[in-house]
Amino acid sequence: MKSTNRSSLPVAVGFEGTDRDAATLRTARRIAERRMRAIDEARDFLKLNAFRAELGATIRCVTPLLTPLLALQDTTLNDAVWTIQPPTGWPQHPRVGTFVAGQSCGCRLTRRHFDFAGGVRTRCPFCSHDRGSFFSITRGSWFRLDVFRHSLEVAGRLGPIRFASELGRLNIEPGIDLPIAVRSACVGKLIEEVIDHEIFLGRGWKIVDVAEAPLDSGRTVLIADTEFVAYRMPWAR
Numbered sequence: 001m002k003s004t005n006r007s008s009l010p011v012a013v014g015f016e017g018t019d020r021d022a023a024t025l026r027t028a029r030r031i032a033e034r035r036m037r038a039i040d041e042a043r044d045f046l047k048l049n050a051f052r053a054e055l056g057a058t059i060r061c062v063t064p065l066l067t068p069l070l071a072l073q074d075t076t077l078n079d080a081v082w083t084i085q086p087p088t089g090w091p092q093h094p095r096v097g098t099f100v101a102g103q104s105c106g107c108r109l110t111r112r113h114f115d116f117a118g119g120v121r122t123r124c125p126f127c128s129h130d131r132g133s134f135f136s137i138t139r140g141s142w143f144r145l146d147v148f149r150h151s152l153e154v155a156g157r158l159g160p161i162r163f164a165s166e167l168g169r170l171n172i173e174p175g176i177d178l179p180i181a182v183r184s185a186c187v188g189k190l191i192e193e194v195i196d197h198e199i200f201l202g203r204g205w206k207i208v209d210v211a212e213a214p215l216d217s218g219r220t221v222l223i224a225d226t227e228f229v230a231y232r233m234p235w236a237r
Contacts, residue, residue, distance in 0.1 A: 051086040055147065056236030061228040062152040063165035068199040069143050069154060073135050078234050080145055081152070083133040151228060158197055170205065170224040178220045183210040191224050 062077065070080055087093070133145045135156075143156025148166065155164035160175025172195060178186070186207050192200040194207065203226075211221040 047086055047090075051090060052233070052235055054091070055081075055084070056233045058150050059147070059152060059233050059236075060150050060230065062231040063154055063168075063170070064203070064226055064229050065163075065165050065170060065199065066145065066152065066154050068203075069135070069137075069156070072137055072199070077152075077231070080133065080135075081233055084145065084147065085133070152231065158199075161195060161197070165226065168226060168228045170226045171211075172222040172224065173219055174222065178210075183220055186210055186222055191222070194222065 066077055066080075070077055073080075134142065135145065136142045137156075137158070141156070141158050143154050146153045146155060151167055153165045153167075156162075162173040162175070164171050170191070172191065174195065186194050187210060189207055190200075191203065191205045191207060205224045205226045207222050208225045209223040211223060
């Protein structure tokens with residue numbers, strides 16, 4: 001039986017790689033990176049379209065407060081809605097839930113929360129909307145166009161004043177501690193009689209309730225009835 005002479009086996013030239021191999025790898029990597037960027041861009045484009053389709057199917061109203069606020073930006077609602085982007089984790093999150101009364105979030109300024117599958121997520125109209133676009137008015141004043149259930153809402157600040165709309169209601173934190181007598185006197189008055197700002201002038205929105213924040217916060221929330229305006233997203237008309 002003839003034995004095999006291992007020393008006679010062919011040896012691969014440049015087994016550890018040649019300059020040509022390195023150049024080929026660099027070229028292939030650049031091509032792969034370009035393809036991945038194209039895939040990511042296509043994915044983002046398709047995700048945005050899917051998100052807009054969801055909004056187009058569900059959004060049917062808007063808070064009237066958005067009109068004067070967007071006027072300060074010299075823009076319109078029909079233009080502003082194109083800036084809304086899918087939130088982090090969409091469409092898996094946020095999960096679709098239902099209103100449950102009687103709970104509040106860490107900010108303690110709301111009496112509603114979402115009951116989500118797998119747990120309870122609290123929501124404050126001042127600090128935890130799910131999706132939206134940010135607009136700066138002046139230093140220390142801003143607002144955020146938000147998507148909340150089937151409505152376009154808004155939350156923001158006008159200097160020391162905080163505000164947030166929620167399904168036909170407007171929550172306003174004046175930024176000062178109001179005595180009990182003053183709080184009671186606010187009910188039934190127009191917002192413009194209590195809060196001096198141009199966005200409230202001539203709106204006819206009455207304060208219907210005053211929420212007393214917890215003692216450790218020292219804050220008062222005025223609740224006004226603004227109703228809402230019917231609205232469909234431009235791409236769904």
